[in-house]
Amino acid sequence: MSLLDKLDTGAAARKALLPEGIDVFGTPIEEVYSSTEARVGGRRILFFGTNNYLGLTFAPECLQAAHKAIDSEGTGTTGSRMANGSYSGHRALEKEFADFYHCRSSIVFTTGYQANLAMISGLAGTNDVILIDGDSHASIYDGCRLSGAEIIRFRHNDMADMEKRLRRLGERTRSTLIIVEGIYSMLGDQAPLADIVKIKNSYGSMLLLDEAHSLGVLGQTGQGLVEEAGLIDGVDFITGTFSKSLGSIGGYCVSNHLQLDQIRYVSRPYIFTASPSPATIASTRAALKLLRDGTELRKKLWRNARKLYSRLDELGYLLGPEPGPVIATILHSPQQAMMLWKGLFDYGIYVNLILPPAAPEGNSLVRCSVSAAHTEEQMDYVGNTFAELRKKIFK
Amino acid sequence: MAHDYNNILQKLCHHIGRFASSGIEIVPESDLINQLAIDSVKLLNLVMEIEDEFDISVPINVLADVQTVRDLADLIHKIKSAS
Ligand SMILES: Cc1ncc(COP(=O)(O)O)c(C=O)c1O
Numbered sequence: 001m002s003l004l005d006k007l008d009t010g011a012a013a014r015k016a017l018l019p020e021g022i023d024v025f026g027t028p029i030e031e032v033y034s035s036t037e038a039r040v041g042g043r044r045i046l047f048f049g050t051n052n053y054l055g056l057t058f059a060p061e062c063l064q065a066a067h068k069a070i071d072s073e074g075t076g077t078t079g080s081r082m083a084n085g086s087y088s089g090h091r092a093l094e095k096e097f098a099d100f101y102h103c104r105s106s107i108v109f110t111t112g113y114q115a116n117l118a119m120i121s122g123l124a125g126t127n128d129v130i131l132i133d134g135d136s137h138a139s140i141y142d143g144c145r146l147s148g149a150e151i152i153r154f155r156h157n158d159m160a161d162m163e164k165r166l167r168r169l170g171e172r173t174r175s176t177l178i179i180v181e182g183i184y185s186m187l188g189d190q191a192p193l194a195d196i197v198k199i200k201n202s203y204g205s206m207l208l209l210d211e212a213h214s215l216g217v218l219g220q221t222g223q224g225l226v227e228e229a230g231l232i233d234g235v236d237f238i239t240g241t242f243s244k245s246l247g248s249i250g251g252y253c254v255s256n257h258l259q260l261d262q263i264r265y266v267s268r269p270y271i272f273t274a275s276p277s278p279a280t281i282a283s284t285r286a287a288l289k290l291l292r293d294g295t296e297l298r299k300k301l302w303r304n305a306r307k308l309y310s311r312l313d314e315l316g317y318l319l320g321p322e323p324g325p326v327i328a329t330i331l332h333s334p335q336q337a338m339m340l341w342k343g344l345f346d347y348g349i350y351v352n353l354i355l356p357p358a359a360p361e362g363n364s365l366v367r368c369s370v371s372a373a374h375t376e377e378q379m380d381y382v383g384n385t386f387a388e389l390r391k392k393i394f395k
Numbered sequence: 396m397a398h399d400y401n402n403i404l405q406k407l408c409h410h411i412g413r414f415a416s417s418g419i420e421i422v423p424e425s426d427l428i429n430q431l432a433i434d435s436v437k438l439l440n441l442v443m444e445i446e447d448e449f450d451i452s453v454p455i456n457v458l459a460d461v462q463t464v465r466d467l468a469d470l471i472h473k474i475k476s477a478s
Contacts, residue, residue, distance in 0.1 A: 129454075134439070150454035152446075153439060161443075168452045357436040 017334060017355070019342055024353055034058060035247075035373045040350065048344075048368045048382055049352040051244035053325050054216050054297045055373025059290055062247065062283040069282035077275045081108075082264065085275030093285050097252050100292060101223055101232065106254040107263060110276055112212055112241025113139040114269040115251025117146055119208060119239055120179065122267035124149035129169055129176040131205070133157065133191070135184050135360050140210065146269075149177070156184070156360065159195045166203045173203035180207070182214030182225035186360055186367075188326030190214070193225055197234030208237040216245025216291040217325055222298060242280070246287040250276045294372075301325055301372040304379055308370055311383040315390050328354075328367045336393065337364035343389040349382055403449070403475070404468045410444045411464060423465035431464075451475055 001009070018024050022041070031039040035055040036047050056062060069089065079085035090108055097106035109115040120143030124130050128149040132140055135156040144151045152169075154162040166173050178200050180191040193209070200207045211224030219227025224240070226232050236257060242250035253260065264270055276284075290297075302325075309323035320328045331337040334355045341353040344366070354365040368382070408421045415421060415431035427433045433441065442453050445467075451474045461467050 129452075134443070145456065148456075150452075151456050152452055152454060153443060155443060165446070165452065168446070168450065357434055361440075362436065 017338070019338065022342075022345070024341065027350065036371060036375075036378060038350075043348060045345075045348050045350050046378055046381070047350050048370070048374075049350050050371070051213070051369055052247055052371050052373065053213075053245040053301055053369070054247070054291060054294055055371045056245070056247035056287045056290055059247070059287065061286040061290060065282040065286040066279040069278040073278035075279070076277045079274060080271055081275045082271045087275075087278060087281070089278055089281040089285065090275055093281055093288070094252075096285060096288055097254055100221070100288060101226075101238065101254045103232070103238075103254040104256045104258065105260050106252055107260060107270070108276065108281075109251040109253070109270060110273050111249060112239070112243055112251035113142075114273060115239045115241065115253055116140050116210060117143040118263060118267040118269035119237055119253050120144055120177070121146040121148075121269065122263040123147075123206070123208070123237070124175075124177045127175065129172050130179060131162065131165060131169075131176055132179045133162075133181065133184075135181075135186050136179060137181065137185050137210065137212065140179055140181075144179075157189065157192060159192060159199065162196070163199050166199065166205065169203075173205050176203070176205040178205050178207045180209055182209060182211040182218060183324055183326060185213055185326065186354070186365065187320030187328050187330075188213075188324040188367075189321045190218075190225055190324070193229040193231055193234075197231050201234070206236045207234070208239065209235045211238055211240040213244060213326060215240045216294065217298065217301065220295070222291045222294060242276075242284045242287075245291055246284050248280050248284045248287065250280055250284060297372040301370065304370045304372065304374050307379055308368060308383060312386055315387055316394075317386065317390070325370045326367060327370065328365045331364045331366060334364045337366050339393050340366045340389060343393060344385060347385045347388075349385060399475075400468065400472055403471050404464075406448055407445065407464065407468050407471065410441060410448060411467075413444075414438075414441050421464060423463065423468065425464045426462055427464065427467070428462075445471060449475055451478060 027040055029038045029040060035052050035057045038045055077085040094106045094108050109118055116139040124147040126148045130144045130149045131152050133156055134153045152165050154165050180196055183190055214224035216222040218225050226235055237253055237255045239253045242248045305325045306323050309327050313319055318330045344351055352367040354367060356362050359365045411421055414433050414437045425431050439455060446453050449471055
């Protein structure tokens, strides 16, 4: 089959499954009204599938900081962190991330995806082993592949399964990197961090925790699962993203290991890409302060998350194992998921649709993300719409 | 040795049967993706079952070279013999 034929075959399969007239995987947003609403196809649409957990994308402090940076430093750095792309803002943000976690040092990356690629491939190599949760994000899988290390998966959040796989590695556990996520992007459940830390210590391995979805969401000051569990000393490396609770784009890693700095010299995803723009860095710095002081935002976020989770649960939807800002309804067929997604969209609600093979266990997901910026009325409207569709689709 | 190998093949076919499209005969020459409809995600989950059945570690990066049931049996045999 030619290169282009392969693409045609994939495109035909996709078109057969998806409804006509709307681009599900590339919904054109025509105008953005606020952190929760936009115009799509000429209609007002309510966002329930963004990762804007704290609703900071229009925070005046962030807008102002970004405006100022763009005026004084320009639209882009046009260079790598290793060359001309490390402005004082980039270095200041690294210092602020390290202080925020009370850790020795931090590195800022261009995206969260690249933070994982850079850290994983910078830490592990050909003769090492990486042990990952089966539900890991694509950036973790890709980072593992880039590293050239042997990749072993354990069953999602199953500690007996993880330990069994470590045991089989024998002495090699001393050159093994374990990778888990604070809150899993697919089902919205949390990693059993205390058990993971205990096990990794007993086998002498290293632990990398991706707090992409838990930064700003868990812990007193929003550090993530690591703070919620009180285990900052048990985790070797924490990665995360600016693209969710911080409302911009970029990634970071923090660690107490002095060796973190060496990543800057060996890691291709850090070196061979341009650094984040000055405006991005400036808005992220402002957002990090709001996040740290955002106890009220976190309370509101969790109130909204629990409310929607229990409403959908009462309605009889099959959900991920625990409430959180990521709420996944699990459907057994892509067609059913498609109907629910389209139904919500027709009522003016945008959520995420995840079809096999992207969703775990061959399921399909209709995934909502809740924000602190969602109002009571918006929450009720979404709950009522799910109730309405329940009757229609699952009669 | 031959006995070992056949034993591996037999157990492997049992596990593959739980992932493959039903009603299709599983033979050593069967192509995992094209004939048995074991997609990339199913293959990863099959690997976890294989690891548990044979008490071995099978890194998922070595799967790039695996196309048929026999390829997979060879791989298990190689890992088992080395451990
Ligand atoms: C668990 C996890 N890690 C990393 C990323 C990548 O983040 P970014 O959007 O900054 O590339 C995501 C985002 O989807 C994610 O869900």
